[in-house]
Amino acid sequence: MGQFEKSHWAEPDFGRKFVESADIAIIERKRSHSVMKSFFRHHFMHKDGRIDLLDLGCGDGILTYELKQTGCPLSATLVDGSEEMLRKAEERLKAYKDIRTMRASFQEIIAGNALTQDFDFIVSSLAIHHLDLKEKRELFGWVYARLRNNGCFMNIDVVLAPNEVLEEWYMVLWQEWITEKKKEAGITGDIYGDTMKRYKDNRDNKPDRLDLQLDALKAIGFRNVDCYYKYGIFTIYGGKK
Numbered sequence: 001m002g003q004f005e006k007s008h009w010a011e012p013d014f015g016r017k018f019v020e021s022a023d024i025a026i027i028e029r030k031r032s033h034s035v036m037k038s039f040f041r042h043h044f045m046h047k048d049g050r051i052d053l054l055d056l057g058c059g060d061g062i063l064t065y066e067l068k069q070t071g072c073p074l075s076a077t078l079v080d081g082s083e084e085m086l087r088k089a090e091e092r093l094k095a096y097k098d099i100r101t102m103r104a105s106f107q108e109i110i111a112g113n114a115l116t117q118d119f120d121f122i123v124s125s126l127a128i129h130h131l132d133l134k135e136k137r138e139l140f141g142w143v144y145a146r147l148r149n150n151g152c153f154m155n156i157d158v159v160l161a162p163n164e165v166l167e168e169w170y171m172v173l174w175q176e177w178i179t180e181k182k183k184e185a186g187i188t189g190d191i192y193g194d195t196m197k198r199y200k201d202n203r204d205n206k207p208d209r210l211d212l213q214l215d216a217l218k219a220i221g222f223r224n225v226d227c228y229y230k231y232g233i234f235t236i237y238g239g240k241k
């Protein structure tokens with residue numbers, strides 16, 4: 001059994017529950033999509049021809065869908081370990097041409113043969129933290145190899161705080177976000193109250209410090225490496241080939 005099959009994401013319904021709760025439970029989800037769209041427009045809007053996009057751990061395809069809204073000609077490949085999530089992505093993107101979905105785990109991708117095409121923009125959202133640091137580094141290396149020159153990588157993801165004091169506060173900040181969003185949505189009761197505990201207790205979550213991930217990108221050869229946005233443990237970072 002592969003790593004993905006051992007994870008909660010291989011269980012029926014786990015993905016559905018994530019999709020249903022994401023707008024409340026994920027800090028600044030819409031904002032992070034806006035930041036990515038701005039980055040995309042800034043780097044790619046002026047280019048001739050179609051942009052080849054790869055969405056790693058695409059889930060229900062929300063990120064590709066949002067990038068499609070920029071109107072920039074885009075040919076997208078969406079990859080996920082879960083067939084269930086890929087079906088949701090196909091449903092969300094059914095109005096668009098130039099969409100290809102593929103079932104593969106990150107481990108299979110790193111191992112080599114699942115994807116051999118080159119891309120202009122490789123993105124991921126809230127998925128790479130399911131890899132340990134060694135696997136993250138291997139995936140970043142794979143991403144670099146698959147990017148065309150001047151291509152970009154951008155990852156929306158959760159990270160580990162630099163120390164326990166900050167980690168503790170970031171959990172409080174997250175709880176405050178959820179309380180605010182619940183109020184706005186008119187949601188009462190204890191629903192979402194255990195979000196942080198479930199995040200911490202989930203063995204599939206393997207967040208690493210942001211500086212280690214930025215260093216890994218730099219060591220591989222990425223330019224313009226930076227954290228483009230941060231709110232507690234929620235970050236957006238990346239670089240250019």
Ligand SMILES: C[S@@+](CC[C@H](N)C(=O)[O-])C[C@H]1O[C@@H](n2cnc3c(N)ncnc32)[C@H](O)[C@@H]1O
Nearest residue numbers: 009057058059081082085105106125126127130
């Ligand atoms: C939290 S969801 C994020 C989905 C989507 N990118 C979003 O932002 O809504 C994480 C996704 O990563 C996928 N995933 C988790 N571990 C994986 C692995 N080892 N290989 C491939 N996909 C994986 C899950 O199936 C799921 O669709």
